[in-house]
Amino acid sequence: MSRKVLSDLVAGIEPSPTEETSFLANSLKRQGVDVISFAQGEPDFDTPDYIKNAAIEAVQEGFTKYTDVPGILELREAVVQKLKRQNNLDYDVLEVLIGNGGKQLLYEVFATLCDPGDEVVIPTPCYVSYVDQIRLTGANAVFMPTQEVNKFRPRLEEVQKIWNPKVKVFVLNSPCNPTGAVFEEEEMRKIMDFLVEKETFVVTDEVYEYLLYNGAKHTSPAALDIRYKPWCVLVNSVSKTYAMTGWRVGYAAGPKEIIKGMNALQGHVTGNVNSIAQKAVVEALSGPQEDIVLMVGEYAQRKDYIVNRINSINGLSCIDPDGAFYIFANVKKLIGKTFGRERIKNDKDVAKFFLNVAHVAVVPGIAFGYEGYVRFVFAKSLDTIKEGLDRIEKAILRLE
Ligand SMILES: Cc1ncc(COP(=O)(O)O)c(C=O)c1O
Known part of the structure; x- marks a missing residue:
């Protein structure tokens, strides 16, 4: 051929x-x-039993049809409540999108924000999928190496050094895969001040937010300062927290215009997330957290x-x-x-x-x-x- x-x-x-x-x-x-x-x-x-049972009930009740593309209202409301309770963040349901795991949502944010030629800075070592997802949008992934002596946490000087006017997005993954680095609030503020001043969007991947040790604290950058929130798109998922990797449910929260763009893309590619899994995740987010x-x-x-x-x-x-x-x-x-x-x-x-x-x-x-x-x-x-x-x-x- x-x-x-x-x-x-x-x-x-x-x-x-x-x-x-x-x-x-x-x-x-x-x-x-x-x-x-x-x-x-x-x-x-x-996966904990109370979550599985919610899925079984959904099947038995015949909750097996298409749902709204951005997710059932009940789940988006559960996400809004969770973000308020856990992260001190105020979002509206129209600022929340349910996707097929954090992975799909990450791709959708990059595709929504980036044009060919734009640059996306990723602190390395980094999660493997960012690079190819960014490449698929035509944008360039730019590596910003962090240092083992800093426990692989990015420093403001490193960000200042790499930034140029083509940089449209910065990826912040804390806790980090593969290093387990958790950013300290003080350095995060300095980096966010710099990025927001430069009108750079921040994709904040928080899928490991609950897995913390040694007294470490998780901070969502969008919650640190009212000026940061319009520049942040938060991505999270139930995969790691609730041992639900196979259920494929994640959520994004960010400015309405960006979420609307991501939703438009999702509507033509996958449509809604599995209806049964959505019901299970309502239970995961709202049920007992022990x-x-x-x-x-x-x-x-x-x-x-x-x-x-x-x-x-x-x-x-x-x-x-x-x-x-x-x-x-x-x-x-x-x-x-x-x-x-x-x-x-x-x-x-x-x-x-x-x-x-x-x-x-x-x-x-x-x-x-x-x-x-x-x-x-x-x-x-x-x-x-x-x-x-x-x-x-x-x-x-x-x-x-
Ligand atoms: C840093 C990071 N972000 C996102 C994901 C995507 O997870 P999921 O699509 O299962 O929500 C992973 C999975 O390994 C990850 O390590």
Whole structure:
């Protein structure tokens, strides 16, 4: 066939490296190898029963038809209440949109705000999907590296240095995937003052807002100052908080004009989010919140264990993250070592070595736009974490 099949746009999409790692791990598993995977960023808990029951009731009541594209009013009202209660933010239902997970909403914000040639600044290391989503809009994703000594939190000087008049959007992800960085309020204010003065929109990805440790506090930038809110589009989802990754429900809140644009796009691409899942999320947001506390308590114990353990292994080190459920471990000391005839040249090779020799899957830092590191997910049982690190420790001893 001589006819070109794929558009340049689609041909240019990079496969998600997280999925790529999971794919490699699964092919080993299919060959009978017992692989421990720290690759997939999702809770190992089940969705709480009271949420599942709301979905069952919705099915039984025949709540199975199209809904309004931006989401049922009951759910948008629940989001408005949640934002008021939890984040001290006042939004109207017309400023809220329900989407198929945070992921879809992030794409919709970028597509709504960006023209080809615009720049979107992303502090790195960053969540893998931002880059391709931005590219699909024709805008340019510009990486702003943060530093491990600052616990990977952006500094005002870094933002000032990278900003130029083409920058239309800045992405703020706190707590951060893959570093677990939680921004301090004081630095966030300084950065927001600068960005708002420069009329730059801020996409604030808050999907890990409840997963906090070491006494860290989550702050929504839009709530910090009345001047910030018109420049902020908040994206959140129930995936990580309520162990609901498969239900695909997220929400965005922002200025009416932007939400209206995102809604117009969604109306032609997916329409409304699954009606049954919407009913379940009303319950998730409005029902008892104790399960979150229990899950966060468990994550905190696992985090303490994995941080201590990683820092006790020769060749690995990590900072103690304040949020999310990831460890971004420094593996620079392993680079340059050899295993038989193979030389470890970069973090991708480290991840390959861990997978092939220790049978442990981790995602290389390069996937998050930052070399010399690998990401571990600690949303796994303590036994699994222990076994995975035992294997890695043993494998590292075989390096020369
Ligand atoms: C930083 C960040 N934002 C957004 C998402 C999207 O999550 P979902 O689409 O399940 O809401 C993820 C998922 O891994 C994430 O890590």
